[in-house]
Amino acid sequence: MRWRFPPLALLLLSLLSLLVEGASGFRICAYNVENWNWTKVSQSRVLHTLTRIVGRCDICLLQGVKDPDGKAIKKLLISVKRYEHYKYKEVSSKSLGNSPTDMQQYVFIYRSGMVSVTGTHQYEKKQSFVRAPYAVQFQSNKTAIEKFVLVPLHTHPSKAVQEIDRLYDVFEEVRQKWNNTNVMFLGDFHASCAYMTRKNKKDIRLFSRPGFSWLIHDKMDTTVKDITNCAYDRIVVYGKPFLKGITVNSAKVFNFLKVLKVSKVKALHVSNHLPVEVMLKSSASLLQATPLLFLISISAIVQYFLSAL
Ligand SMILES: *[C@@H]1O[C@H](CO)[C@@H](O)[C@H](O)[C@H]1NC(C)=O
Ligand SMILES: *[C@@H]1O[C@H](CO)[C@@H](O)[C@H](O)[C@H]1NC(C)=O
Numbered sequence: 030m031r032w033r034f035p036p037l038a039l040l041l042l043s044l045l046s047l048l049v050e051g052a053s054g055f056r057i058c059a060y061n062v063e064n065w066n067w068t069k070v071s072q073s074r075v076l077h078t079l080t081r082i083v084g085r086c087d088i089c090l091l092q093g094v095k096d097p098d099g100k101a102i103k104k105l106l107i108s109v110k111r112y113e114h115y116k117y118k119e120v121s122s123k124s125l126g127n128s129p130t131d132m133q134q135y136v137f138i139y140r141s142g143m144v145s146v147t148g149t150h151q152y153e154k155k156q157s158f159v160r161a162p163y164a165v166q167f168q169s170n171k172t173a174i175e176k177f178v179l180v181p182l183h184t185h186p187s188k189a190v191q192e193i194d195r196l197y198d199v200f201e202e203v204r205q206k207w208n209n210t211n212v213m214f215l216g217d218f219h220a221s222c223a224y225m226t227r228k229n230k231k232d233i234r235l236f237s238r239p240g241f242s243w244l245i246h247d248k249m250d251t252t253v254k255d256i257t258n259c260a261y262d263r264i265v266v267y268g269k270p271f272l273k274g275i276t277v278n279s280a281k282v283f284n285f286l287k288v289l290k291v292s293k294v295k296a297l298h299v300s301n302h303l304p305v306e307v308m309l310k311s312s313a314s315l316l317q318a319t320p321l322l323f324l325i326s327i328s329a330i331v332q333y334f335l336s337a338l
């Protein structure tokens with residue numbers, strides 16, 4: 030009778046792993062990597078840390094990239110591919126900015142077996158933003174919401190309030206372009222501390238118009254340094270359908286210092302920001318796994334009782 034337990038334990042384990050698989054979902058991240066250029070990518074510790082951060086995400090938005098010839102991003106991609114067993118691709122904006130010494134790109138690194146790009150759109154009203162959003166529409170058969178649009182923004186600190194407000198205009202444009210209201214805004218908005226106060230919220234349509242959910246809250250800290258305690262980096266989604274496609278309470282700051290055991294000094298070599306992330310519910314959810322789970326449980330129980338006879 031005792032020898033029957035190991036197979037039972039195995040079955041329970043596989044049952045558990047199925048549950049975990051079904052609930053694992055699809056991770057979207059955003060990280061301001063401050064001055065990501067060839068000098069930075071050449072520091073092997075920095076590259077290793079960023080590799081582990083990017084490799085966890087199905088889609089990772091990087092901001093603060095200064096890599097017009099694409100060499101630093103290429104090196105990062107090679108590193109991530111070597112580290113993880115997925116295929117990755119990237120899609121990047123042109124260099125954006127109003128000062129030749131501070132031109133930055135938005136870069137999305139994504140797992141190409143999980144999700145594909147169905148369109149890109151550079152917002153053109155240049156006077157509205159220092160670094161105008163570069164929207165990308167993604168499609169995935171792994172997510173409950175099949176097609177969604179990601180709108181990145183790294184605001185200029187002194188124009189944070191106006192630029193966040195103008196995301197509403199970008200929203201109007203992309204929803205029409207792709208006939209898709211599943212829109213997520215993400216990035217370093219400087220939406221906290223001195224740059225965006227409580228009082229400023231009434232001047233921002235992403236607060237005053239209905240339908241926008243701010244998933245990274247005011248009290249969260251997206252900075253590494255102890256002296257700053259600010260929710261600069263944010264994730265905002267539009268609409269009930271998209272919100273329903275997101276795992277409840279999954280939006281968070283990824284404190285890689287704790288999780289990956291990286292010292293504060295080493296973290297600051299990458300950036301003073303922390304990544305933020307959110308999980309989309311997967312399409313092959315428990316609903317699909319349930320009949321299988323049921324069968325496995327029944328067979329386990331039957332086996333158990335047969336063995337007891
Ligand atoms: C990368 O950025 C740092 C910090 O701004 C700068 O000192 C360095 O010269 C840059 N490297 C390249 C290759 O542009
Ligand atoms: C699922 O998506 C991947 C990547 O977008 C694609 O290569 C694959 O063909 C899709 N599978 C089906 C069944 O649509």
Ligand SMILES: *[C@@H]1O[C@H](CO)[C@@H](O)[C@H](O)[C@H]1NC(C)=O
Binds near residue numbers: 208
């Ligand atoms: C836009 O999307 C809606 C809902 O998904 C659909 O009913 C409608 O036919 C679409 N319109 C166009 C012009 O494709």
